[in-house]
Amino acid sequence: MAHPMIHALLDRVTPASLYRNGTSFTELRALDELLHGLNRCDDAISLLESARDRLRRLLARRFDETTAQALTLKALNILLAKYQFRARHSHLAAHPVGLVVDPSNMCQLGCPGCVHSSSPGAAERFAWPNGTLPESRFRALMERYGPTAVAVYFCDYGEPLLNRNTPALARIAKSYRMQAMLSTSLSVRQIDAEALVDSGLDFMVLSIDGATQPVYERFRRGGRLDLVFENIRKLVAARNRMGRSTPILSWNFLAFQHNVHEIPEALRVARRLGVDQFRVVEPFDVSWDDPGIQPARVKPRVVHLTWAPRRIFRASQGAASYPLDAERIGSAYETPWERPPEQESIARSSHACHWLYKNLVMDATGRVMPCCAAPTPSNHLVFTEFGGASGDPFNSPKHWQARALFAGNADRKPDAAERTGASIPCSNCEWDQTKVNIGAREIERYFRQTDPMIFDARARRLLSQW
Numbered sequence: 433m434a435h436p437m438i439h440a441l442l443d444r445v446t447p448a449s450l451y452r453n454g455t456s457f458t459e460l461r462a463l464d465e466l467l468h469g470l471n472r473c474d475d476a477i478s479l480l481e482s483a484r485d486r487l488r489r490l491l492a493r494r495f496d497e498t499t500a501q502a503l504t505l506k507a508l509n510i511l512l513a514k515y516q517f518r519a520r521h522s523h524l525a526a527h528p529v530g531l532v533v534d535p536s537n538m539c540q541l542g543c544p545g546c547v548h549s550s551s552p553g554a555a556e557r558f559a560w561p562n563g564t565l566p567e568s569r570f571r572a573l574m575e576r577y578g579p580t581a582v583a584v585y586f587c588d589y590g591e592p593l594l595n596r597n598t599p600a601l602a603r604i605a606k607s608y609r610m611q612a613m614l615s616t617s618l619s620v621r622q623i624d625a626e627a628l629v630d631s632g633l634d635f636m637v638l639s640i641d642g643a644t645q646p647v648y649e650r651f652r653r654g655g656r657l658d659l660v661f662e663n664i665r666k667l668v669a670a671r672n673r674m675g676r677s678t679p680i681l682s683w684n685f686l687a688f689q690h691n692v693h694e695i696p697e698a699l700r701v702a703r704r705l706g707v708d709q710f711r712v713v714e715p716f717d718v719s720w721d722d723p724g725i726q727p728a729r730v731k732p733r734v735v736h737l738t739w740a741p742r743r744i745f746r747a748s749q750g751a752a753s754y755p756l757d758a759e760r761i762g763s764a765y766e767t768p769w770e771r772p773p774e775q776e777s778i779a780r781s782s783h784a785c786h787w788l789y790k791n792l793v794m795d796a797t798g799r800v801m802p803c804c805a806a807p808t809p810s811n812h813l814v815f816t817e818f819g820g821a822s823g824d825p826f827n828s829p830k831h832w833q834a835r836a837l838f839a840g841n842a843d844r845k846p847d848a849a850e851r852t853g854a855s856i857p858c859s860n861c862e863w864d865q866t867k868v869n870i871g872a873r874e875i876e877r878y879f880r881q882t883d884p885m886i887f888d889a890r891a892r893r894l895l896s897q898w
């Protein structure tokens with residue numbers, strides 16, 4: 433048998449024409465086209481349910497039974513979400529494609545613009561309680577959405593490594609064949625590098641905006657660069673010692689006027705420490721919080737520091753090699769979709785917020801928000817609470833209202849909130865409504881890293897571009 437690295441490379445370079453019978457594209461395209469012609473959600477669900485076994489059998493030529501079931505559920509859920517997005521439905525049968533979850537609401541830094549900003553008066557600007565995510569709540573969330581979601585991103589506004597149980601949370605996500613990613617400052621006194629590597633975590637974004645302490649701490653207030661570098665060394669050493677290919681370490685450098693001159697030195701340090709990639713990123717403007725911090729005019733870019741074949745091998749291995757929860761995936765596979773009330777397709781709406789159809793955000797205290805915009809005392813962005821009990825937080829009444837707002841259904845009767853004059857969630861939004869944390873790029877990457885032959889470029893485009 434070929435070495436796994438060679439196998440991963442062959443998968444990557446073999447042209448689609450050589451495996452046309454083995455790709456999922458034909459089946460997925462046929463379903464997508466049929467969905468286009470359907471007006472009733474009930475019919476859409478029946479169509480996808482009738483295709484379930486056919487798609488699973490096709491995938492089972494390449495994967496074990498549980499993986500084939502999990503991938504079938506995820507691909508069909510995406511088709512349904514895409515259908516309901518196009519129809520501007522308010523009540524969803526589709527589940528979120530991705531989850532954004534805070535393992536901890538706390539953070540030890542006080543960066544400007546954040547809910548944790550150490551600027552005077554900042555604490556009153558946002559409605560952000562402290563809290564640590566109990567494993568039981570995350571398990572309950574995963575039982576509901578894990579079989580159909582492709583990825584979880586551990587971090588909204590908290591520092592995920594302040595929760596010592598974060599590796600266990602990542603392991604739960606992996607058991608549903610999801611990608612698990614997190615974002616951290618790494619300026620944390622104690623990390624368990626081996627547990628993080630062993631958890632199956634796929635990707636770590638390391639937020640480090642400087643190469644020297646005085647420059648770094650202008651934005652990362654309270655951060656310690658020596659601690660950050662020490663923690664990178666621990667992670668790289670643990671990965672090497674354990675013979676693991678993941679997590680992929682990605683240094684994220686927010687380019688401001690005060691730190692832009694340190695990019696070349698930061699890149700050298702990243703290379704020396706064994707980081708896999710270095711990203712220069714355009715930051716949000718936070719000068720409203722700290723006028724001394726101004727974005728720099730630089731071109732965003734990614735520098736890959738790992739040899740390309742090793743990089744491809746790492747990514748494909750990370751996607752594949754963790755034990756799955758066969759019982760829960762099998763039971764989700766056998767469970768019919770919940771059918772929402774029949775609703776009108778709204779063809780006249782040209783825009784809708786992608787967050788409302790693709791991602792669900794939950795903080796460590798169980799508050800469910802529609803997106804990564806920070807809740808303030810007045811903006812009503814906490815849509816519901818997820819206590820682990822029954823109920824579908826992706827179908828909270830506020831989610832319905834917000835989706836209806838974008839559907840542009842001017843003829844609909846005013847709902848209770850509008851009659852009483854309460855503000856409709858999302859009505860004053862200035863957030864980016866098209867770029868979600870787990871969207872086109874992440875869906876494409878998930879299926880590419882799963883198997884770039886059976887999910888060829890055309891199949892991946894169909895699943896991710898909407």
Ligand code: SF4
Nearest residue numbers: 785802803858861863
């Ligand atoms: S409309 Fe704005 S506030 Fe509402 S979910 Fe979308 S991005 Fe968030």
